[in-house]
Amino acid sequence: MAIGAVSLAVAKACAMLLNKPLYLSIALLKHNQEQPTTLSMPLLMVSLVSCGKSSSGKLNLMKEVICIPHPELTTKQGVEMLMEIQKHINKIIEMPSPPKAETKKGHDGSKRGQQQITGKMSHLGCLTINCDSIEQPLLLIQEICANLGLELGTNLHLAINCAGHELMDYNKGKYEVIMGTYKNAAEMVDLYVDLIKKYPSIIALIDPFRKEDSEQWDSIYHALGSRCYIIAGTASKSISKLLEQGNISIPKSNGLIIKHTNQTTMSDLVEITNLIDSKKHITVFGSTEGESSDDSLVDLAVGLGVRFIKLGGLSRGERVTKYNRLLTIEEELVQNGTLATSSSSCDARIGGQEQETMTLVKV
Secondary structure (H helix, E strand, O other): OOHHHHHHHHHHHHHHHHOOOHHHHHHHHHOOOOOOOOEOOOEEEEEEEEEOOOOOOOEOOEEEEEEEEOOOOOHHHHHHHHHHHHHHHHHHOEOOOOOOOOOOOOOOOOOOOOOOOEEEEOOOOOEEEOOOOOHHHHHHHHHHHHHOOOOEOOOEEEEEEOOHHHHEEOOOOEEEEEOOEEEOHHHHHHHHHHHHHHOOOEEEEEOOOOOOOHHHHHHHHHHHOOOOEEEEOOOOOOHHHHHHHOOOOOOOOOEEEEOOOOOOOHHHHHHHHHHHHHOOOEEEEEOOOOOOOOOHHHHHHHHHOOOEEEEEOOOOHHHHHHHHHHHHHHHHHHHHOOEOOHHHHOOOEEOOEEEEEOOOOOO
16 A cells, blocks of 8 residues: 555655656656656646536536636636636535525425525535536536636537446446436437537546446447547556556547556556557546645646646645646746647647547637
């Protein structure tokens, strides 16, 4: 259980002895001790709302609705934009308040299925809200963006953490997308295809299925892989197993979420990112459950040159600390003249497919 902590401590000590920031020390490790001329900032994946199984609404499908700012924005500009969106979400959503006396109509006077959206802060650093339909959280964000003069699909994009493994009702052998609404794996493929057609601003689906449904991973990859990142998080194997087997294509995806866990060394992280890069997949560096305020994982993400970083929402101290570290690193790279430009740091191709591109980097 100490392997990961010891490896990180050694990396920090090495950085101190070299009088270099940790991210630069990791970059040297990544590039065989040759200092790269420029470093890229990972693109933000920021959780705005949660409508998963833990929410009080009927909707289970969307554990996280995630925003990705346009790649040509700086990290600071992206954070500021998302903070403004979050502020408006907080205004619209009725936060829990002390119990009130019942109205003459009983309770809050509303009918079933028409209740006002309410929310509470989750461990993910975003609001857990009660929604009864798949469209409801997407329309909420779409409306807020329109009010702020932002356009989904241009200024920012969306990703959905479906958490497929949490949706499965093993007694029925089906996914409970909405409370009382069950779909088999094949029907889920159709659901996702329709969702992306209706909301083309969604450019990533994380864990759309549990890992056992490999046939459906193949189906959704071939149906949507040219328009949308299909990312394996919980559905992926551990880093040690991926390195041992040298195969990252099961389940079929064009991106993986990797994390620095107790069993993961710095060398493991370098090797797995090299493997992912060699397969023309994208790497998302994610935070672990029950995390601390240690902001080292931000340095790891920058040093490893990952495409995305997923830290959760913009609330809670342990997450805010990491976002602040991102801003600090960006400032340092700008001052040193080593920050890669968006044109060189962001490639819109999915899974190495050169013929079909997304509008992710297109204004």
